[in-house]
Amino acid sequence: TKHSTPPLSGRLAELVGARLVFGGALVTASCITFFIPLAARSSSGALIAVRVLLGLSEGATFPSTHALLATWAPPLERSVLSTIIYAGSQAGTIVAFPLSAAIIDGLGWEAVFYIEACMTLVWCLAWFLVVADTPDKDTHMTQVEKDYITASLADSKDKKTSPVPWRSALTSLPFWAILVAGLGNNWGFYTLLTDLPLYIKNMLHQDIKSVSFTLYILTLPLPPHTHIHARSITTVNNSSILQALS
Template sequence: MMATMTELSPTAGKTKYSQDTRVDESLVPKKVLSFRSTRYGIAFIAHFCNFILTAQYAAINISMVAMVNGTSHQSQFNGSTESLPLDALGGSNDAPNSLPAEAPVYDWSPQIQGIIFGSVNYGMMLTTAPSGYLAGRIGTKRVVGVSLVVSSLLVIFTPLAADLGLAFLIATRIVQGLAQGSIFGGQHALWERWGPPCERSRLCTLALSGMMLGTFTIILLGGIISQTLGWPFVFYIFGGIGFVYCLLWFVLLYDDPVSHPWISVTEREYIVSSLAQQNGFLSAFPFIISWVTGILGGQLADFLLTKNFRLVTVRKIATFLGNFPSSVLLVALSYLTPDYVTTMTLLVVSCGLTPFCQSGIYINALDIAPRHSSFLMGASREFGYTAAILAPTISGFLLSQGPEFGWRNVFLLLFAINLSGLIFYLLFGDAVVQDWAKDRKLTRL
């Protein structure tokens, strides 16, 4: 939701700026507003890119059941990269249908599986933000296209990497995360040039909804493919689909309507004229402030620990500093007298305070469940991506009520969500290793 507000933030605090960028849809030809228009075609292209991105991201989560589905004889293979021979399972007639004989099986503990699941997120954290900047400089077509090629090749390479050893697999996953983070972060630069303000919500939502379709598809088909063909084919199929789709991406996608060879003159002029009020520097400035405060927040948290503050207290202080003041500033923004300087100042301060949460609730999984922290942080990140899908839709609906009252309702809703989450964390948050996350020694009788 922050990304959506920041992108439109220059119009949030001053009504006349909002009115300047609004386009009377009645003056635009109907064919320009239809799903047959070029910009909706761009949204569908991004939709299937996100479909492939999410399917490739979650492929190993679905395949892991088959990758570690050993039998009582598994230990004699030293738990590794050997394929299960038929006679080891009692003959070909006794082989389980869910585990094809040619598929390798690995002896990975739950801790190792958690590391494998979470390793892709290490790469994604490093490239999501820089890729957005890079896409703005050299174009989304190149950044996302090259990243999709790399991601698809690494997905195809995953079974071989697992066969070469755990270190190869983790390294492959990290590099894959670098590529996938670039896909996710780089694609948003499209809408700076393709998304008229009055249509940006529906275009972004259409593009991002491909993630949900990708998750549905990999869950539905991943198990079937693993059962019938073997788990490596999950990676071969979805990696191959991504690689083939790259060809369509480079042929069909263009970074802006001016360079598109097939767009109509009417639609091109409509898009270009509707984006005349954009200011990329003002949209990007809050994020450089966030980068600084995120680093300072980590220093502050460790400093408080040296002063004998309890760990849970430090986590809650950091979460409060990153959550409550920024939410209050956004609500205050909608009630202040419209002023451009005041609007931008409050938005920058609000976004700049949010990264304090990185030293609080964002890393709290390391405190309560070190063994499963990679999985928990990865799962929470996946859950958080739903906000990127819901925020444009809900914001677009609220903004249809009018530029002034619409933004006020957006900020009030954000404040209510943030405050409820903060109160819940302050009441029930902990920083002690939970019983379910502790190592248990099994005693044989």
């Protein structure tokens, strides 16, 4: 479900600001996370519904990140900054396994959702205090830094927005190859995340700490999620659509 909201949230980030959309999405996701234990104890249908809402809220994070990159990252540094940002999703997975295992072992599985939701809300508070939509609105950087970023983005802002080449994309073999590869990567990755812990615990009869450590080791060699950034794409609309399809 998190792949269904990027096109709309990308446009929303353009209209009201990526800071609000990204922060609001995480605040919403954190609040929904509080209800996961209650939904799990209630019924499978309630749990599925809550998880769908969680996915919809999280779907706004990537396109709003694109919006921030469009207004903050100098073109020649955008690829590097994007790689660092998106590598964070993989790093979060690596850190979450042993952290969640320790919480479950000490406080129970419900505590994982409560504690990590609270941690996210604290992070969101810092986000709203520190992050600004544009360099001009930032109060934590020097004027020299603002001038450098603004000057580097001047050419991009002057370029006319091109329409999305839907026909060319949908009839392009490389496009479909990337799409299928992305779907396969996501399917394998999330299957690994959801089924491997059960296999190690139920079939190999290891405790939760051993499971988390094993998954930690197995996750390390996984390559970061591949994102293709064309230098000719300078608008949030086009990059949001590409993200939704990736």
